[in-house]
Every structure is written in structure tokens, then in C-alpha cells.
Amino acid sequence: MIFSDIVLSQKLERTEARANADFVDTRARLDPANGAAWIEVGGAYAMFDSPESPLTQTFGLGIFEGATDEHLDEIEAFFLKHNAPVFHEVSPLVDFSLMELLSGRGYRPIELTSVMYRELDAAIEKRERIPGLATRVIDENEVELWAKTSADAWTAEHKELGDFMFNFGSVSASCRGSYPYIAELNGQPIATGMLFIYDDVAMLAGASTIVSGRNQGAQTALLEDRLQFAVSKGCSLAIMGAAPGSQSQKNAQKNGFQIAYTRTKWQKIG
Secondary structure, X not given: OOOOOHHHHHHHHHHHHHHHHHHHHHXXXXXXXXXXXXXXXXXXXXXXXXXXXXXXXXXXXXXXXXXXXXHHHHHHHHHHHOOOOOEEEEOOOOOOHHHHHHHHOOEEEEEEEEEEXXXXXXOOOOOOOOOOEEEEEOOHHHHHHHHHHHHHHHOOOOHHHHHHHHHHHHHHOOXXXXXXXXXXXXXXXXXXXXXXXXXXXXXXXXXXXXXXXXXXXXXXXXXXHHHHHHHHOOOOEEEEEEOOOOHHHHHHHHOOOEEEEEEEEEEEOO
């Protein structure tokens, strides 16, 4: 039995940090002019993708070693050099003194995430699917298809994000540790899901479904098939994140995920 303790938190936070660093490395490879880069400071990964990117932040601050003013000076200088805001994703398993340190340096909590996990020590149960629904890992020449499907789903409610999400998806689907999944209904793409694998941990992300493909069971199928694939690759643990109380969290819990803890995102205001 896995307990929600600092050892588990280190594993979960490091896996998500590696996925973000993989993305940044891929961005730097595909678009060197972007200036994407990352550093490690006191066990925390600090990533810069672009000033507006959700990946521009840190993971693991204070969870591997106690965070200090010197650590934060170095991290803040890194983001300042890139003219980027400063964000930290902080596990509640860190020493409480980090909260006081961040508050004293002008940080404020702005977001919460339910960090969830599921042990992969049992067969993945699959539910009945509607005829014609299937999922698969895309071919190398289908990155644009995956990115377009994902962007089309996002822009149904946020049209202004179309170009950003297409570009973001193109990089994500090209990461070395990624397995981009697509769901098709009668051969037509309707949904996407991302799977990252590092060592024996699989991270699920990138869930999106176009409007006409919703309520057809696509995300359930993608979840089941990604977990089964992770087992076949020797993974013993699957992780994902969601907004507390969201439908994504409920769907994950229905599929055997447990909440490890609620993580806080901090932003430097002053």
C-alpha cells in the first residue's frame, strides 16, 4: 500500500517536473529562438517556456531539501532574465517554514490542484464502448493532427487560444517521453489524451474532446487504454492532476485514482 507521504510527494513532483522539462527541451530543439530553458536549484526544477506559458514555473520547491532565500534569489533571477512571472507549485508535504518564506518575499497563493495517483498492480477494467470508437497512439507524422484536434476542442470555449493551443500541442506531442493518444469515432478524430512515461511512473494529461464528440465515452476509453499501455511498459504508478472538485477529478476517482494531496500554486506579487 502506498501512503501519501513525503516519499510519494517527491516521486509525483519529480515526474511532473520531468514532463515539464521534457517539454522545454523539445521547445528549445524545435524553436531555438524561443529561448526555452530550465535549471535545477535545491532539487526544484525551474522552467521557462514563454512568459505566458503555463509551463513557466517551478516544481519540487522545498520537497527535496529545505528552500532558502539563496535558492529563491537564484530562481527569481532566472525568471527575471527571461522577463517572466514567477510561479511555484508547492506540495503541502514541505516544511511549513516555506509558506512563511514565500509570504515574506511577496508571494500569494493563487491556485489549487488535486494531485492524484493510482497503483497499477491490477488488470485495467474496460467498459463497453459505442460501435466505431477506438483509441491509438499517433504515428510520428500525425503530430499536426493531434495538435489540431486538441486545439479545436479547447477553442470551442476559448477561441482566442486557438494558435497558442495548436503550437502548445505540437510541442507536447513531440516530447521524447510522450505518447500522444487520439480517440476516433468511425475513423474521425474526436478527442485527445497525453501519456508521459518516466521510469516506472506514467502521467496522464492533455484530455480534450471536440464539441461534436462529447458524451460518447471517448475520454473513458482514452483513460483505460493509456493505463493499460502504461502497464505494458512496466509502470507501477499513474498520476494526474485536476482542479479540486472538478469533473476531471470525479472521473479520475471513478477510475481508481486517489487524491494524494492538494498542491498550492504561488505567484510573486511584490
